[in-house]
Amino acid sequence: MGRRAKSKQGNPEPLAELQENAGRPSSKKTGKRKADADGGAKEGVSKRPAKKARGEEKERVHSKGKGKVTGKTEKAKSSAAENKNKHQNSDEKEGWEDVEEDVDLKAQAKSLFHDSDEEEFVGFTGDLEDFDMGGEDAGDDDILRGPVEELDLGSDDDDEPIPAKLKTKRSKQHERPSKIIPTGSVNSSSTSDSDEDEDEDGPVTMANMEARSRALDVKAAKEAELDVEEMRKAEMAGAEDDDFADVDDADMEGDEEEGGEAFELPTAEQREEEKKSGGPDVHLVQRRMRECVLVLGNFKRRAAKGRSRSEYVEQLVYDIASYYGYNEFLAEKLFQLFPVAEAIEFFEANEVPRPVTIRTNTLHSRRRDLAQALINRGVNLEPIGKWTNVGLQVFESSVPIGATPEYLAGHYMLQAASSFLPVIALAPQPNERVLDMASAPGGKTTHMAALMENTGIVFANDANKARTKSLTANVHRLGCKNVVVCSYDGREFPKVIGGFDRVLLDAPCSGTGVISKDASVKTNKSERDFVLLSHLQKQLILCAIDSVTPDSKTGGYVVYSTCSVTVDENEAVVDYALRKRPNVKLVDTGLEFGRPGYTKYRGKTFHEKVSLTRRFYPHVHNMDGFFVAKFKVEKRAKNVGKEPQSAKEVEAGVEAVETEFAFDSDEDRPYIEETKRKRMKAKGLRVPPRSKLAATPAVQAAAA
Numbered sequence: 001m002g003r004r005a006k007s008k009q010g011n012p013e014p015l016a017e018l019q020e021n022a023g024r025p026s027s028k029k030t031g032k033r034k035a036d037a038d039g040g041a042k043e044g045v046s047k048r049p050a051k052k053a054r055g056e057e058k059e060r061v062h063s064k065g066k067g068k069v070t071g072k073t074e075k076a077k078s079s080a081a082e083n084k085n086k087h088q089n090s091d092e093k094e095g096w097e098d099v100e101e102d103v104d105l106k107a108q109a110k111s112l113f114h115d116s117d118e119e120e121f122v123g124f125t126g127d128l129e130d131f132d133m134g135g136e137d138a139g140d141d142d143i144l145r146g147p148v149e150e151l152d153l154g155s156d157d158d159d160e161p162i163p164a165k166l167k168t169k170r171s172k173q174h175e176r177p178s179k180i181i182p183t184g185s186v187n188s189s190s191t192s193d194s195d196e197d198e199d200e201d202g203p204v205t206m207a208n209m210e211a212r213s214r215a216l217d218v219k220a221a222k223e224a225e226l227d228v229e230e231m232r233k234a235e236m237a238g239a240e241d242d243d244f245a246d247v248d249d250a251d252m253e254g255d256e257e258e259g260g261e262a263f264e265l266p267t268a269e270q271r272e273e274e275k276k277s278g279g280p281d282v283h284l285v286q287r288r289m290r291e292c293v294l295v296l297g298n299f300k301r302r303a304a305k306g307r308s309r310s311e312y313v314e315q316l317v318y319d320i321a322s323y324y325g326y327n328e329f330l331a332e333k334l335f336q337l338f339p340v341a342e343a344i345e346f347f348e349a350n351e352v353p354r355p356v357t358i359r360t361n362t363l364h365s366r367r368r369d370l371a372q373a374l375i376n377r378g379v380n381l382e383p384i385g386k387w388t389n390v391g392l393q394v395f396e397s398s399v400p401i402g403a404t405p406e407y408l409a410g411h412y413m414l415q416a417a418s419s420f421l422p423v424i425a426l427a428p429q430p431n432e433r434v435l436d437m438a439s440a441p442g443g444k445t446t447h448m449a450a451l452m453e454n455t456g457i458v459f460a461n462d463a464n465k466a467r468t469k470s471l472t473a474n475v476h477r478l479g480c481k482n483v484v485v486c487s488y489d490g491r492e493f494p495k496v497i498g499g500f501d502r503v504l505l506d507a508p509c510s511g512t513g514v515i516s517k518d519a520s521v522k523t524n525k526s527e528r529d530f531v532l533l534s535h536l537q538k539q540l541i542l543c544a545i546d547s548v549t550p551d552s553k554t555g556g557y558v559v560y561s562t563c564s565v566t567v568d569e570n571e572a573v574v575d576y577a578l579r580k581r582p583n584v585k586l587v588d589t590g591l592e593f594g595r596p597g598y599t600k601y602r603g604k605t606f607h608e609k610v611s612l613t614r615r616f617y618p619h620v621h622n623m624d625g626f627f628v629a630k631f632k633v634e635k636r637a638k639n640v641g642k643e644p645q646s647a648k649e650v651e652a653g654v655e656a657v658e659t660e661f662a663f664d665s666d667e668d669r670p671y672i673e674e675t676k677r678k679r680m681k682a683k684g685l686r687v688p689p690r691s692k693l694a695a696t697p698a699v700q701a702a703a704a
């Protein structure tokens, strides 16, 4: 048996997404991957998961990728730096309002980033990074670059210090004795057996990798068939209203014996008592979560008389927050995204690190050559999956992955697999003019430059000047000669420069997709943050759209992405853009997998085409939570023959334009007015002289 197999982590992508499951969060659980509570999160070079999930998670049928290769097998580990983060106060605001209704918020959102420009970028500290980074890049290149100690791959030390901020609200999960839900998931012994089988034939080498890869593909296909078969059986068992049809009552009985008495939902008073006495015992929380999940999976059959569904939900969210160490607001927000059982899968997945992945820089190397070079250095890796021909997943390494000669020579970028997705969706072409509106530290910029074969031009912008240092360093290291680095607030585009063939807006976000990399997100995000962020994202997306020329011969596309899974940062922003810019439409992302975006969510209905957007989840795709939307920008229809007949109509025209173009800062006013004039003209409205426009009540109000 090869040691590699033992510690290898599952590939971060599905081989194929079975259509019947697409678009809805799965609810039938026939098994789940066991979250490695105490191990994984501490390891930078990740371990292979115990075993692939069976059953419901058809999307997580992992590819074994072609060309699996192996190197030396020395246990490795990184010590990624934890962030310092501030605690935000929680307001009681809904996160759905339109941008232009809340002038105050606009100013606040803007100031967040302006202030931060003065900070020196030192990894992930300070307030700005709470927003700026969204945590996504915590594992990205600029962080892992630098001194070898930063990526201490040779250490087995498991004593990861707890960041001060987290000490107050530490997850109870580290003490947990077993998993939450008694589904038929695979246990660790079967896992290692399976992994042992995998390497029975000895190590994979460059010589045998083709054949080994084919064999693995066949095996993966067989397992996928088994999964489908299991699903079918579960469905035939007729457990319609039961998320846990496969969990028989024996599990529950066992619990009763274990706990000595039947489960009862605590009353509000009991909960208060519990809080006062420092919170419940971890075993109790765990059991209560399990019971609540089971009851909510089949409420009619399992609920206690007189207790409502919302009482169970409330208890479960409360327990999730304490068990996994989230603030209750965020625990609830994330819980609401999924069916009950799947929500637990999501929270569990956030406790496990995602695979360490690298992207071959095709300007300097070929993946095969890079793989060979790294293998020779003792790196254990294999291709990520069929959907990318440049990605490699690193399982183990006896050398620091962020300090090899190949790394320093720019042959690869340390980059999360999810970060490849928006660039693949954007598909920049050679000789195009492309804008990367929020680009630091440059993972996606350098990917784009490579796809464009160092031709055309990529404007790599980032509002945070300090962060453009790491961006510039990466651009140089990777030998990108077609990149211009600049530092403007993205909302200044297209004033600064426009007419792009394609624009990527990898927006600043809350980072709820990258909690496994940045646990501080669990406690430092408040409702107010989501309001501010979604407001900023809405402003940025309009600017991204307006920066594209609809006349582009080869392009005319905008890709919007975030490393967050919340609807108000994703579908709501996309829907807003569709409403505000009738000249854009959503198109297929071209990505082979990912769940469709929500078209309905908690009483909100979005444009039906929002289903073309794609969501990626840690528990489904074994990659960071991510969102990708792709727009095609078309020419604006001219509104000819609508001359305003009265001052009132002129005023209405100005207001309409203002609603559409939602800036309000003093600094921007001359540009705003000029843009308004242009837009009124384009709409066929009579444009009042400059002095008159400034004198309209709407403009004066804005000025005030």
Ligand SMILES: C[S@@+](CC[C@H](N)C(=O)[O-])C[C@H]1O[C@@H](n2cnc3c(N)ncnc32)[C@H](O)[C@@H]1O
Pocket (backbone or CB within 6 Å): 113, 131, 132, 133, 134, 136, 137, 140, 419, 437, 438, 439, 440, 441, 442, 443, 444, 445, 461, 462, 463, 464, 467, 488, 489, 490, 491, 506, 507, 508, 509
């Ligand atoms: C998710 S990160 C971008 C990661 C980058 N695309 C990559 O792949 O390496 C978001 C970035 O947005 C930048 N940012 C925040 N507010 C901005 C604004 N108003 N305009 C432009 N960039 C902004 C942050 O400094 C941060 O670097």
